[in-house]
Amino acid sequence: MIRLDGVGQVFDGREGQVTALEKIDLHVRGGEFVTLIGRSGCGKSTLLRLIAGLLPPTSGSVQVADEPVTGPRRDVSFMFQRPALLPWRSVLSNVMLPVEIDKGGDRSKAAYRDRAHQLLELVGLQGFERRLPHELSGGMQQRVSLCRSLIRDPQVMLMDEPFSALDALTRTELSEELQRIKMELATTIVFVTHSIEEAVVLADRVVVLTPRPGRMREVVDIDIPRPRSLAQNAYVTEVATISARLHGLLSEKDSEDRR
Numbered sequence: 416m417i418r419l420d421g422v423g424q425v426f427d428g429r430e431g432q433v434t435a436l437e438k439i440d441l442h443v444r445g446g447e448f449v450t451l452i453g454r455s456g457c458g459k460s461t462l463l464r465l466i467a468g469l470l471p472p473t474s475g476s477v478q479v480a481d482e483p484v485t486g487p488r489r490d491v492s493f494m495f496q497r498p499a500l501l502p503w504r505s506v507l508s509n510v511m512l513p514v515e516i517d518k519g520g521d522r523s524k525a526a527y528r529d530r531a532h533q534l535l536e537l538v539g540l541q542g543f544e545r546r547l548p549h550e551l552s553g554g555m556q557q558r559v560s561l562c563r564s565l566i567r568d569p570q571v572m573l574m575d576e577p578f579s580a581l582d583a584l585t586r587t588e589l590s591e592e593l594q595r596i597k598m599e600l601a602t603t604i605v606f607v608t609h610s611i612e613e614a615v616v617l618a619d620r621v622v623v624l625t626p627r628p629g630r631m632r633e634v635v636d637i638d639i640p641r642p643r644s645l646a647q648n649a650y651v652t653e654v655a656t657i658s659a660r661l662h663g664l665l666s667e668k669d670s671e672d673r674r
């Protein structure tokens with residue numbers, strides 16, 4: 416579903432060039448859940464922006480659904496750390512926003528509206544459709560944002576630390592909800608997080624990036640049965656073992672040392 420081959424990204428910064436990513440070869444299968452971890456500044460957001468078509472790569476190629484990425488696609492959605500809801504629009508009309516911006520959707524407005532209600536119910540927000548964002552908690556706002564990114568049934572969801580501004584309890588709940596949604600829909604997900612445990616709990620595979628420039632340090636398969644939880648569960652030992660290994664990988668010295 417997603418293919419990055421030999422991808423590199425160099426930015427022209429004020430203090431000269433910054434190599435953000437180097438030699439990224441990443442293939443994500445349809446329906447797979449991949450999480451990305453790495454130090455701050457190692458290029459995680461840049462990687463998502465490349466897949467989203469918000470940025471052309473300096474080198475290498477990026478493909479989604481067997482097509483070169485040349486710009487944003489309707490079937491790829493992006494979710495950020497902050498919910499970024501329009502404050503004057505109701506919950507329902509925030510969820511409907513992508514459909515209104517893009518008139519060329521493949522369903523009628525009424526069908527999308529039904530879908531919006533369904534999604535809001537899926538995340539426990541039925542009854543809040545007419546509320547305004549400021550009337551909701553941070554966790555509820557992020558649930559609205561999740562519904563908005565699902566409204567057009569994306570093939571690919573790119574999620575950039577979507578739960579990191581939330582308290583621990585809400586975060587646990589949302590990661591369970593996301594897994595439930597993921598089990599219902601066939602969406603392919605690339606999810607950036609700075610929480611190693613979250614990366615392990617959510618992923619089929621965890622990609623560990625090196626510090627700047629971001630290279631692929633290691634890819635770890637997570638074979639723990641689902642559903643998994645960040646709270647106590649049957650697989651807490653397995654999650655802890657893999658997390659400890661990933662902590663080790665991330666705290667190793669710079670990639671330079673190994674070249």
Ligand SMILES: Nc1ncnc2c1ncn2[C@@H]1O[C@H](COP(=O)(O)OP(=O)(O)O)[C@@H](O)[C@H]1O
Binds near residue numbers: 434435458459
């Ligand atoms: N538009 C840009 N112009 C210049 N430098 C950038 C730009 N975007 C990102 N960078 C730099 O690229 C590196 C990777 O950034 P980013 O992908 O945001 O890292 P992460 O999300 O892993 O924290 C950082 O050093 C950042 O300063």
Ligand SMILES: [Mg+2]
Binds near residue numbers: 459460461575
């Ligand atoms: Mg980032």
